[in-house]
Amino acid sequence: MDSRGSTRVSDRTHSRPLCPAGLSLRGLRNSHAGPFDVDVPRGRCLVVTGMSGAGKSVLLRMIADLDPHQGGVALDGVACADMPAHQWRRQVLYLPAEPGWWSDIVLDHMPDAAETRGLLVQVGLREGVLRTPVHRLSTGERQRLALVRALLLQPGVLLLDEPCSALDEATTRKVEALLGDRKAKGMAIVLVSHDQAQADRMADLRRHMMSGHFTGDAA
Numbered sequence: 001m002d003s004r005g006s007t008r009v010s011d012r013t014h015s016r017p018l019c020p021a022g023l024s025l026r027g028l029r030n031s032h033a034g035p036f037d038v039d040v041p042r043g044r045c046l047v048v049t050g051m052s053g054a055g056k057s058v059l060l061r062m063i064a065d066l067d068p069h070q071g072g073v074a075l076d077g078v079a080c081a082d083m084p085a086h087q088w089r090r091q092v093l094y095l096p097a098e099p100g101w102w103s104d105i106v107l108d109h110m111p112d113a114a115e116t117r118g119l120l121v122q123v124g125l126r127e128g129v130l131r132t133p134v135h136r137l138s139t140g141e142r143q144r145l146a147l148v149r150a151l152l153l154q155p156g157v158l159l160l161d162e163p164c165s166a167l168d169e170a171t172t173r174k175v176e177a178l179l180g181d182r183k184a185k186g187m188a189i190v191l192v193s194h195d196q197a198q199a200d201r202m203a204d205l206r207r208h209m210m211s212g213h214f215t216g217d218a219a
């Protein structure tokens with residue numbers, strides 16, 4: 001154990017080698033969920049499905065080091081436990097189903113206005129949303145802006161909790177195309193989705209979750 005309560009992924013009790021380029025989970029668990037063992041190489045998308053309350057968000061929050069956990073999680077062979085927390089959370093970025101906003105001005109959240117405008121077009125948003133107070137935006141507009149905000153940080157891994165739940169079919173496809181583009185550039189994605197058609201389109205790897213475990217994994 002280290003000071004953050006995490007066992008390093010190089011723990012000898014886990015014999016499977018780490019995914020050298022990408023996200024690796026080894027015995028990741030807490031009192032609500034796990035243990036989870038899976039590799040998500042860079043350029044690949046793991047889709048996690050499961051009923052409400054199955055533990056999907058808990059899994060994402062453990063990966064992002066936002067919930068207490070045991071076991072190992074690593075990016076490109078470097079353990080979460082060996083990286084400052086803020087650095088890990090920027091590299092392994094969690095986008096919750098209901099993202100928070102710390103200012104009512106959208107542009108305050110966007111580090112690069114020029115790049116933001118390019119991404120807006122790709123997710124079907126008008127530039128005007130940048131001048132609209134956050135509280136006046138629709139749920140789907142906020143959802144896409146939060147994704148843009150996350151992508152501007154260029155994380156190595158993006159953890160997405162139902163990122164298209166408020167979007168129509170055509171807009172969902174735009175978001176998926178953008179995520180596909182980022183995958184092609186080497187991002188690893190873990191996508192929680194209740195949409196089976198989306199899971200079919202997006203998944204390079206799939207896991208179904210039930211009662212805090214991947215089905216098929218030992219409890």
Ligand SMILES: Nc1ncnc2c1ncn2[C@@H]1O[C@H](COP(=O)(O)OP(=O)(O)OP(=O)(O)O)[C@@H](O)[C@H]1O
Nearest residue numbers: 032050051052053054055056057058059067097194
């Ligand atoms: N810190 C905690 N303390 C107690 N219970 C918790 C905690 N975190 C999560 N839970 C419980 O664990 C269960 C799984 O929650 P989680 O949010 O991961 O579900 P989910 O699969 O994402 O569901 P949904 O699809 O509805 O978003 C829920 O019953 C939740 O109340």
